[in-house]
Amino acid sequence: MITADLLGIESRSIFVIDKAFAKKDYVPLDLSKDNKVLRSVDVASSDKLGEYVNEQIQLKGGKIAFGGYLETRNIYQRSAYFNQKTLPEDERNIHLGVDIWVEAGTNVLAALDGEVHSFNNNLNHGDYGPTIILKHSQGDFCYYTLYGHLSEESLLELKIGKRFKQGEAIAQLGSSEVNGDYPPHLHFQIILDIENYLGDYPGVSSLKTLEFYKKNCPDPNLLLGLT
Numbered sequence: 315m316i317t318a319d320l321l322g323i324e325s326r327s328i329f330v331i332d333k334a335f336a337k338k339d340y341v342p343l344d345l346s347k348d349n350k351v352l353r354s355v356d357v358a359s360s361d362k363l364g365e366y367v368n369e370q371i372q373l374k375g376g377k378i379a380f381g382g383y384l385e386t387r388n389i390y391q392r393s394a395y396f397n398q399k400t401l402p403e404d405e406r407n408i409h410l411g412v413d414i415w416v417e418a419g420t421n422v423l424a425a426l427d428g429e430v431h432s433f434n435n436n437l438n439h440g441d442y443g444p445t446i447i448l449k450h451s452q453g454d455f456c457y458y459t460l461y462g463h464l465s466e467e468s469l470l471e472l473k474i475g476k477r478f479k480q481g482e483a484i485a486q487l488g489s490s491e492v493n494g495d496y497p498p499h500l501h502f503q504i505i506l507d508i509e510n511y512l513g514d515y516p517g518v519s520s521l522k523t524l525e526f527y528k529k530n531c532p533d534p535n536l537l538l539g540l541t
């Protein structure tokens with residue numbers, strides 16, 4: 315069982331999006347296949363999905379939306395990248411991070427003190443687009459945080475090993491043109507064992523591999539405290 319203590323975290327109210335948005339501005343967003351309202355939204359269209367997200371934010375009186383850890387979603391059916399399956403249990407549709415929905419250009423902050431492990435522009439349709447992975451050391455124990463769907467400019471000045479302080483801006487959110495064709499949002503994920511990945515790590519699991527990924531990618535709300 316992964317706890318905040320093991321990760322060396324003193325507070326569950328860490329920010330990964332510009333602190334201009336207070337925690338009270340965050341409202342939950344359900345993008346699961348069980349959300350019946352979503353069945354009438356063309357989720358394959360980033361514009362239509364974006365309209366739905368913004369409507370939900372307004373309806374709930376917030377400024378920014380969040381959600382998605384271990385949510386089973388239909389949205390990935392639009393991408394060949396997620397659909398190289400032959401059996402239903404191989405379908406990759408279970409989300410392993412938290413998504414935070416807010417406009418492009420918004421600052422993304424380092425969750426904790428750390429250094430750049432790797433970065434890459436992941437260009438498959440429905441993929442992360444520009445992505446940064448930070449490495450955090452806690453005694454002998456290392457773990458990682460992944461930030462996906464960033465702007466292309468966010469990667470320009472970056473170097474592996476560059477250090478960031480907790481709360482420092484590491485990037486800005488990208489638009490749908492560069493972020494894998496989604497409404498602007500941050501995909502934020504904790505990764506314990508990064509395996510051999512560089513600038514990328516699965517953010518969506520199939521049912522078959524879920525037991526492994528659930529353990530390797532604990533709930534980001536251990537840090538964010540949004541739920």
Ligand SMILES: [Zn+2]
Nearest residue numbers: 411412413501
């Ligand atoms: Zn995501």
